[in-house]
Amino acid sequence: xxxxxxxxxxxxxxxxxxxxxxxxxxxxxxxxxxxxxxxxxxxxxxxxxxxxxxxxxxxxxxxxxxxxxxxxxxxxxxxxxxxxxxxxxxxxxxxxxxxxxxxxxxxxxxxxxxxxxxxxxxxxxxxxxxxxxxxxxxxxxxxxxxxxxxxxxxxxxxxxxxxxxxxxxxxxxxxxxxxxxxxxxxxxxxxxxxxxxxxxxxxxxxxxxxxxxxxxxxxxxxxxxxxxxxxxxxxxxxxxxxxxxxxxxxxxxxxxxxxxxxxxxxxxxxxxxxxxxxxxxxxxxxxxxxxxxxxxxxxxxxxxxxxxxxxxxxxxxxxxxxxxxxxxxxxxxxxxxxxxxxxxxxxxxxxxxxxxxxxxxxxxxxxxxxxxxxxxxxxxxxxxxxxxxxxxxxxxxxxxxxxxxxxxxxxxxxxxxxxxxxxxxxxxxxxxxxxxxxxxxxxxxxxxxxxxxxxxxxxxxxxxxxxxxxxxxxxxxxxxxxxxxxxx
Amino acid sequence: xxxxxxxxxxxxxxxxxxxxxxxxxxxxxxxxxxxxxxxxxxxxxxxxxxxxxxxxxxxxxxxxxxxxxxxxxxxxxxxxxxxxxxxxxxxxxxxxxxxxxxxxxxxxxxxxxxxxxxxxxxxxxxxxxxxxxxxxxxxxxxxxxxxxxxxxxxxxxxxxxxxxxxxx
Numbered sequence: 001x002x003x004x005x006x007x008x009x010x011x012x013x014x015x016x017x018x019x020x021x022x023x024x025x026x027x028x029x030x031x032x033x034x035x036x037x038x039x040x041x042x043x044x045x046x047x048x049x050x051x052x053x054x055x056x057x058x059x060x061x062x063x064x065x066x067x068x069x070x071x072x073x074x075x076x077x078x079x080x081x082x083x084x085x086x087x088x089x090x091x092x093x094x095x096x097x098x099x100x101x102x103x104x105x106x107x108x109x110x111x112x113x114x115x116x117x118x119x120x121x122x123x124x125x126x127x128x129x130x131x132x133x134x135x136x137x138x139x140x141x142x143x144x145x146x147x148x149x150x151x152x153x154x155x156x157x158x159x160x161x162x163x164x165x166x167x168x169x170x171x172x173x174x175x176x177x178x179x180x181x182x183x184x185x186x187x188x189x190x191x192x193x194x195x196x197x198x199x200x201x202x203x204x205x206x207x208x209x210x211x212x213x214x215x216x217x218x219x220x221x222x223x224x225x226x227x228x229x230x231x232x233x234x235x236x237x238x239x240x241x242x243x244x245x246x247x248x249x250x251x252x253x254x255x256x257x258x259x260x261x262x263x264x265x266x267x268x269x270x271x272x273x274x275x276x277x278x279x280x281x282x283x284x285x286x287x288x289x290x291x292x293x294x295x296x297x298x299x300x301x302x303x304x305x306x307x308x309x310x311x312x313x314x315x316x317x318x319x320x321x322x323x324x325x326x327x328x329x330x331x332x333x334x335x336x337x338x339x340x341x342x343x344x345x346x347x348x349x350x351x352x353x354x355x356x357x358x359x360x361x362x363x364x365x366x367x368x369x370x371x372x373x374x375x376x377x378x379x380x381x382x383x384x385x386x387x388x389x390x391x392x393x394x395x396x397x398x399x400x401x402x403x404x405x406x407x408x409x410x411x412x413x414x415x416x417x418x419x420x421x422x423x424x425x426x427x428x429x430x431x432x433x434x435x436x437x438x439x440x441x442x443x444x445x446x447x448x449x450x451x452x453x454x455x456x457x458x459x460x461x462x463x464x465x466x467x468x469x470x471x472x473x474x475x476x477x478x479x480x481x482x483x484x485x486x487x488x
Numbered sequence: 489x490x491x492x493x494x495x496x497x498x499x500x501x502x503x504x505x506x507x508x509x510x511x512x513x514x515x516x517x518x519x520x521x522x523x524x525x526x527x528x529x530x531x532x533x534x535x536x537x538x539x540x541x542x543x544x545x546x547x548x549x550x551x552x553x554x555x556x557x558x559x560x561x562x563x564x565x566x567x568x569x570x571x572x573x574x575x576x577x578x579x580x581x582x583x584x585x586x587x588x589x590x591x592x593x594x595x596x597x598x599x600x601x602x603x604x605x606x607x608x609x610x611x612x613x614x615x616x617x618x619x620x621x622x623x624x625x626x627x628x629x630x631x632x633x634x635x636x637x638x639x640x641x642x643x644x645x646x647x648x649x650x651x652x653x654x655x656x
Contacts, residue, residue: 090552090592108645111652118655234579235593237551237624244625245550251637258644310584313554314592415644423651454633460640 021323021331027169030332031176034339035183038199042347045198046191052375055192056124056355058273062197067274067282070197071106072290073204073344074266081207081341082164084294085301085321086314092231092238094246096298101250102257106287109261113271113279115422119483121276126268126418127360132483133421134429141436143360145414146263149407150356151389154349156404158393161342168319168335177393180339184346185386188354189379193273196347203344208293210337214322214330215296221325222306227299230306238302248453252408256456259411262418266352350389354381405452409443409459416460416467424471425478431470439463537613538568538603545619551594553620557603559587567606573617574599594622 022030049055062070080099087095120129127146131139162177169176187195231238261267271279300318304311309324311317319338322330358381363374413436420427443459541556555570570582570589574597581601582589591601600617 089590090550092593104641104645108648111648115652115655231593234581237595238593240595242627242630243551244627244630247630248625248633251634251641254641255637258641308583310582310586311590312582312584312586312588314590419644419648419651423647423655457633457637457640460644461636464640464643 021319022169022328022335024170026328026332027165027171027335030335031165031169031171031179031339034336035179038183038343039186041202042187042191042195042199046187046195049190049192049194050375052371052378054194055375055378056351056358057269058193058197060121060273060275062270062274062278064278064282064285066197066201067270067278068285068289069204070200070270070348071267071283071286073200073207073341074270074348075102075106075261075286075290076204076207076293076341076344080294081211081297081337082160082315082318084297085304085318088238088298088301089304089311089314089317091246091249092235092240092243093302094241094243094250095238096295096302098246098250098253099294099298100291101254102294103287103291104254105257105261106283106290108258109267109271110280110283110287112262112419112422113267113274113283114277116268116271117274117276117279119422119480120272120486121484122486123272123483124269124359125356126263126265127356128487129268129421129483130417130432132487133427133478134417134432138417138429138432138436139360141433142263142414142417143356145410145436145440146265147353147356149260149404149411150264150266150349150353151392152404152407154346154353154385154389155392157342157346157349158389159396161339161346162393162396164319164338164342165335167316168331168338173396174394178390180342181346181386181390181393184343184350185383188347188350189382189386192378192382193269193351196351197270197273199347200344203340206340207337207344208289210333210340211293211296214318214326214333214337215299217326217330218300218303218321222303227303227306231302234305245453248451252453252456255412255415255460256408259408259413259415259456259460263411263414264352265356266348269352269355350382350385354378354385357381357385406444406447408452408456409447410440412456412459413437413439413443413463416464420467420471425480426471426474426476427467427478428470428474428476431467431474434470435463435466438466538605538615540601540603540615540618543616543618545621548594548620548622549625551622551624552590552592553594553601554588554590555601555603555618556588557615568603569606569611570601570603571614572599572601591620594620596622596624598622 048059051059053059084096084099087099089095091098116123116129120132123129127139127143130142158177158181161180162173162175165171165176165180166173187199191198228239237243274282297318300321301314304317304321307321307325309317309321311320319331319334322334324330326333355378358374358378362377362381363369366373366377369377416439417427417432417435421432439459439462442462443455446458447455538557541558546553557568565585567583567585568587568589569580570591571578572581572591581591599620599622601620602614602617604614605612
C-alpha cells in the first residue's frame with residue numbers, strides 16, 4: 001500500500017469488490033514500469049535531436065512506417081478508447097460510425113501533407129504558413145484560435161490521465177496526472193519530435209493489440225446476435241437508423257475532426273517531418289488503419305447492456321466492461337492501453353504546441369539567435385508548456401471537456417482558409433480573416449442557440465461561404481514560391 | 489466532494505456501533521433520507537428511501553439521461569438498483585455500487601425512474617419516482633443538418649482532391 005498517494009476508495013466502478021479495477025499497489029507498479037519504459041525509449045530515440053531541425057521536425061527524414069504510426073497513434077487519444085464506447089452507448093450504431101468518420105480527417109489531409117511538404121520544404125509550423133500566405137492579421141487570429149485549442153486539448157489530456165488512473169487504481173488524481181505529464185515532458189524535452197515519433201510507434205501497437213484482444217474476448221463472452229437482441233429490448237434507439245440526435249451529430253463530428261487535423265500544428269509538424277513523397281501515403285494509411293479502432297472500441301459500448309453491466313458513467317464503459325469480463329488481466333490491459341493512448345497524444349501536443357510557441361512567439365524576439373540557442377529555447381519551451389499544463393490541470397476543473405467541445409466551431413472555421421491558401425492563388429487575407437472570424441462567431445452562436453451538434457457544421461459552412469465569395473471576387477495572384485522562401 | 493458531517497442521521501444517541509446508512513448528496517441535502525432513518529440499537533430497522541439529486545421532471549431530446557442520488561456514507565459500499573417504468577412495464581436498468589447511472593437509447597415517451605439500496609438482507613423502499621419525458625428532435629431539423637453537412641464535406645473533399653491533382 002502507498003497510502004500517501006491513494007485517494008479515498010472512490011468506489012467508481014461497480015465491478016470489483018473494493019470499487020476499483022486494480023489495487024493501488026499494482027497500479028503504482030504499472031505506472032512506474034511504463035513511465036521508465038517511455039522515458040528510456042524516448043531518450044534512446046531522441047538522441048539524434050541535437051539540431052533545431054532534429055528537435056522540431058525529426059530531421060525531416062521520417063519514413064513511411066514511423067510516419068504512419070505517429071499519425072495513427074496521435075489520433076488514437078484517450079478520446080478514442082473512452083469516447084468511442086461512450087458515443088456508441090449514447091448514440092448507438094450511428095454514434096460509433098460517426099466517431100470512425102474522423103478517419104476522413106487523416107485521409108483528406110494526405111494530399112495536403114504532400115502539398116505542404118512541397119511548397120514549404122523548410123517550414124516548421126502551420127501558423128508560419130498562415131503568415132506567409134495571408135499576413136499578420138490572419139496569423140494573429142489563427143495563432144489565438146490554434147493555441148486555445150491546443151492548450152485546451154493538452155490540459156484535457158493531462159486531466160484525463162489523472163482521472164483515469166484514479167478511477168482504475170485509486171491513485172490520487174494529482175499524482176497520476178503529474179506522473180503522466182512528467183513522463184511525456186521528460187522524453188519530449190530531451191528528444192523532441194524524434195522521441196515523440198519513436199514512442200508513438202510502440203504506443204500505437206500497444207493500443208491496437210489491446211483493443212483487438214479486449215474486443216475479441218468480449219465477442220467470446222457474448223455474440224453479436226445477443227448484443228442485438230439486448231439492444232432491441234433495452235435501448236432500441238441505439239439501433240434506429242433514424243435516430244435524430246445521432247444523425248445530427250454525424251457531420252458535426254466529422255467537420256470537427258477535419259478542422260482539427262487541417263489547422264493543427266500537431267499534423268503540420270509531421271508533414272514537415274516526413275521525407276518527400278511519404279506524407280500522402282503515411283496519412284492515407286494512418287486513416288485506413290485508424291478507421292476500425294473506434295468501431296472496435298465502440299462495440300464495447302454496445303455490448304455493455306447485453307452483459308448486464310451497470311454503467312454509472314458512460315465514459316467509463318470500456319474499462320468497466322474489460323475489468324468485469326476479464327478480471328485483473330483485463331484491468332491491466334486497459335491500464336496499459338489507456339496510458340499508451342494518453343501518452344501518445346500528450347507528447348505530440350507538447351511538441352507541436354511548444355513548436356508554435358517557440359517559432360511564433362519566443363524566437364521572433366531573438367533575431368539572429370544561433371540554431372543551438374534556438375534548440376535550447378525549444379527544449380525550455382516544452383518544459384514551460386508542460387508546467388503550464390500541470391498548473392492548469394491541478395485544480396481538476398471538470399468542465400474542460402466541455403471547453404474543448406466549445407472549440408469545435410473555431411477549428412472548423414479554419415478548414416477553408418487553410419485549403420484555399422494552399423491551392424488557390426486568388427484566396428485573400430480578407431477572406432481568411434473573415435472566414436475564421438465569421439465562422440467562429442456564427443458557430444459559437446449556434447452552439448448556444450441550437451446545440452453542440454450543429455456548431456462545427458455552422459462554423460465550417462459560414463467560413464466556406466466567406467472564403468469562396470472573397471476568392472471569386474479577388475484579382476490577387478499569389479506566388480506560391482514565396483512560401484518556400486520562409487520568413488527570413 | 490467532502491462528506492457532510494452528520495448528513496442523513498436521525499434518532500436518539502445510542503451507544504452501539506452505528507451501522508445505519510448515512511447519505512452524501514451530489515447537490516442538495518436529502519430531506520427524505522434525513523427524516524426517514526430510524527436506528528434501533530445499532531441495527532437499521534427501517535431504511536429511508538433514497539432520493540434523486542434532481543428529482544424534478546426532466547426532458548431529453550436525445551433519449552439519454554445521467555442520474556445521481558444520495559450516497560450512503562461510511563466505508564461499506566452498498567448495492568443500488570435503478571428501475572425504469574414505461575407504459576405499465578418495469579425493468580431494471582442499473583445495478584452497481586456507484587450512486588449514479590446512465591440511461592440511453594430511449595424512444596419518445598414518458599418514463600418513471602426509481603432507485604433503492606440493498607441494506608443487509610433486504611432492500612430499502614423505492615425512492616419517489618423521477619419523471620423523464622423523451623421527445624427527440626424533429627426530422628425536419630435532422631434532414632436540414634444532414635444536407636448542409638453533406639454539402640460542406642463534399643465541397644471540401646472535391647476541392648482538395650481536384651486541387652491536389654491540378655497541383656501535381
